Amino acid sequence: MPYIKPYILQNFGNDEDAEDVFQDALIFIYQKLNTDSLKLHSSLRFYFYGVCKNIWRNRLRKNKKMVITEDTHDNAIISDPVVIKDIEEKEREYVYRKYFLKLNSSCRKVLNLLFLGNSMKEIAHITGYSEGYTRKKKIECKRHLMEMIENDSIYQELKRITDKE
Amino acid sequence: MQRTPEIFEKIEQYLTNRLSPEDLIAFKKEIHTNPQLQEEIEKHRVLHKILEDQDTLIFKEKLAQISSTIKQQDTTSQKKSTFFSFWKIAASIAILIGIGISLWYTSNTINQTQGLYKAYYVPFPSEDTIRGEITEEQGILKNYTKGAYEAVITTLEKHPNLMNQQRLRLYLGNSYLNTNQEEKAIKQFIAIRNKDRYYEIAQWYLSLTYLKMNDSKKTKTLLKNIINYDGVYKDKASQLLKALVE
Numbered sequence: 001m002p003y004i005k006p007y008i009l010q011n012f013g014n015d016e017d018a019e020d021v022f023q024d025a026l027i028f029i030y031q032k033l034n035t036d037s038l039k040l041h042s043s044l045r046f047y048f049y050g051v052c053k054n055i056w057r058n059r060l061r062k063n064k065k066m067v068i069t070e071d072t073h074d075n076a077i078i079s080d081p082v083v084i085k086d087i088e089e090k091e092r093e094y095v096y097r098k099y100f101l102k103l104n105s106s107c108r109k110v111l112n113l114l115f116l117g118n119s120m121k122e123i124a125h126i127t128g129y130s131e132g133y134t135r136k137k138k139i140e141c142k143r144h145l146m147e148m149i150e151n152d153s154i155y156q157e158l159k160r161i162t163d164k165e
Numbered sequence: 166m167q168r169t170p171e172i173f174e175k176i177e178q179y180l181t182n183r184l185s186p187e188d189l190i191a192f193k194k195e196i197h198t199n200p201q202l203q204e205e206i207e208k209h210r211v212l213h214k215i216l217e218d219q220d221t222l223i224f225k226e227k228l229a230q231i232s233s234t235i236k237q238q239d240t241t242s243q244k245k246s247t248f249f250s251f252w253k254i255a256a257s258i259a260i261l262i263g264i265g266i267s268l269w270y271t272s273n274t275i276n277q278t279q280g281l282y283k284a285y286y287v288p289f290p291s292e293d294t295i296r297g298e299i300t301e302e303q304g305i306l307k308n309y310t311k312g313a314y315e316a317v318i319t320t321l322e323k324h325p326n327l328m329n330q331q332r333l334r335l336y337l338g339n340s341y342l343n344t345n346q347e348e349k350a351i352k353q354f355i356a357i358r359n360k361d362r363y364y365e366i367a368q369w370y371l372s373l374t375y376l377k378m379n380d381s382k383k384t385k386t387l388l389k390n391i392i393n394y395d396g397v398y399k400d401k402a403s404q405l406l407k408a409l410v411e
Contacts, residue, residue: 023228030224096215097225115217117181139170146168146208 004052012060021059024094025051028087054087062091062157095155099148107141114138166201176209234287237311278409282376285405288343289335289366305336314340331363338370342377350374365396372402381409 008018028051032038040047100108106127113123124134149155166172178184179192196202216222291306301320308316317340327333338353351374357367372387388409391402 019232023225023232026228027221027225031221034220092211093215093221096212097222100216100222101226101229111216112219112222114177115213116219117217119183135170135174139168139173142173142212143168146212149212 004049007053008056011056013056017056017059020094020098021052021055024055024090027094027097028055028090031090051083051087054084055091058088058091059154062154091154092158095149095152095158099145099152102148103141103145106137107144110134110138111141111145114142166205168205172202172205176206179206180210180213278376278379278381281405281408282373285376285401286342286373289339289370291336302333305333309336309340312343314343318344318346331357331361331367335363335366335370338367338374342370342374347374347378365391365394365398368394369398369402372405376405376409385409 004022005015005018008021009015013021025048029038029044029048100111103111109127110123110129113126118126120131120135120138123129123138124131127134129137175184175188175192179189184192196206288309291310305317305320305324308314308320317336321327321333321337321340324333327337334353334357338350341347341350341353351371354367354371354374357363361367368387368391372384372391375381375383375387385406388402388406391398392406
């Protein structure tokens with residue numbers, strides 16, 4: 001954090017951006033470890049910094065603020081095209097998870113059960129709500145989540161790119 | 166496209182193959198002629214696909230918890246340096262990911278035992294225990310959560326139910342540990358016997374107390390016991406033991 005935070009603060013970010021990038025980079029590594037696809041050519045810490053920097057550069061680019069001076073001597077920038085593509089593809093996931101965790105706990109519980117494939121009847125049984133209330137709650141929570149995601153600037157930019165393709 | 170309850174239901178039934186054969190034919194027809202509906206279905210599909218990965222979601226939640234715990238600790242303790250916090254963040258995350266500390270952080274300048282203690286020690290959590298408690302205990306937990314350990318000690322040392330409430334012993338032990346009274350902490354953790362539900366937790370904190378006191382031998386013995394106990398602290402104990410041996 002002491003290393004990556006100044007980099008982000010110097011490049012149009014704030015504390016919250018630094019924390020988001022820090023956490024999303026860890027998720028990237030966590031998923032790589034889970035799928036046994038992490039290939040390290042240096043220490044994990046160094047790799048981690050590289051992922052952080054690439055994530056932040058992507059975000060700036062998508063927010064059209066990209067004016068980071070290219071430093072060709074910066075070894076922490078990841079140049080492996082496969083990893084770069086991976087990082088970009090994960091960007092959409094970060095947005096979804098970020099807003100999901102902003103929901104209140106009852107919404108998260110209902111939606112979690114929904115995403116796991118449970119029917120309304122099963123969700124009602126697990127949560128102890130009536131089936132009617134569960135249905136209402138699910139719709140309210142899902143609608144709110146989708147609206148938050150759609151209002152995110154990164155999501156909008158990703159959608160614009162996808163629509164263009 | 167207007168997000169009505171009916172549309173939500175239809176889309177979800179469609180995505181989970183719960184539409185009747187007749188409804189499926191009709192809905193497919195509607196999808197074919199309605200680009201907005203196609204887009205809406207895709208939004209639901211992506212949402213479900215990403216968020217059904219509970220493992221990553223739980224990991225993200227834990228990261229957020231670590232972040233808020235560390236922030237909370239930093240605001241309650243003026244002694245901690247940025248470097249200390251970073252070491253703690255890095256180590257907590259290394260544990261969470263399940264990798265060795267040495268893979269993450271290779272500095273040899275920090276005293277290994279103290280470094281490991283700082284990496285592995287997280288105060289026994291107090292959340293989810295406040296509800297339904299009497300006022301005095303709420304006060305204890307409030308002080309404990311904000312790191313006012315001296316206040317916790319003062320109250321708990323004269324607490325009449327301490328002998329019967331092992332959880333309070335854990336708070337007291339942790340408070341001693343955070344005020345450099347390791348011998349007193351040991352007494353509290355040892356008092357929790359192996360038939361108690363908090364036994365494994367007590368053993369874990371006891372091992373960390375010895376670690377803090379640089380007593381690697383006792384720490385290792387306790388860690389081996391925790392591993393044999395085969396409970397929730399088994400993985401952490403194995404990692405710490407491995408780090409100590411290295």
